[in-house]
Amino acid sequence: MRATVIAEHGGPEVLEWREVPEPVPGPGDVLIEVTASAVNRADVMQRQGFYNPPPGDSDYPGLECSGVIIEVGANVPGLAVGDQVCALLGGGGYAERVAVPWEQVMPVPDGVSLEEAAGLPEVACTVWSNVFMAARLRRGETLLVHGGASGIGTMAVQLAKAYGSHVVATVGTHLKGAAVAQLGADEVIVYREQDFAEKVQADVILDIMGAKYLSGNIKALKTGGRLVVIGLQGGAKAELDLRTLLNKRATVHGSTLRSRPADEKGAICRGVVANVWPLISAGAVRPVIHARVPMAEAAEAHRMLDSGEHVGKVLLVR
Structure with a gap:
């Protein structure tokens, strides 16, 4: 079997497509012949040496995939060899085959190709787990999405709009802003030109920046607002004036997905299948694909992500 290996920590050039041992599925796993995977910010961080996979998960990058089941463990219910699926992974998606706990395996939504489905599980x-399960975004409320043109951002904009929310997104350029507006964003803020904290009052904020945006996020929250921090691209440490937080009766929720146990990931996946897949099948939400790159050329896909010029997901296809 071949997979993309991180030869050493560094730039995209450290990614090497090479022969590796076959994955060995356990009794609660399925083995997937991978059709496609997708690049996520966590893969970039792992390549740089800042985000190791959880114990027991594959060392190869790749947090999602799509493909066909070729082996089913003895303790796996409801799945069979030949099923076309997509899956949320702890690692190993940049490979020809990957073993994954059955709880994290989902059917491909109607109206989406098997290849496109690779860009759906992680986002x-x-x-779903952060904006809707944790922050409880409701119809009529305002959601502020930072990084609106990213894979997560494009999904958050569409889902929140489909559920009847007012959506505001921050982006880096006017070109990205136009793309995000086409996805349904009611307001777009080019963060290089405007201070979002002076422009928005939001019920829920989905933040990928962390420390750099903390004070601005708290300022932008409405009374009773909920801030969900899912990334640290702007640093990990910042000061917080707790008086503002208390006066607004606001909450700050920190979250990661990769390190959760399989049963928790499984509950999230079931929620996605029940609540997100129907919207995709109906055409209200769609995967946003920036580019398709051969899996053996993962370094080029990482360069695309590093450039910051992409809108949506970069797929790795076989």
């Missing part, structure tokens, strides 16, 4: 599970 759909992240947005």
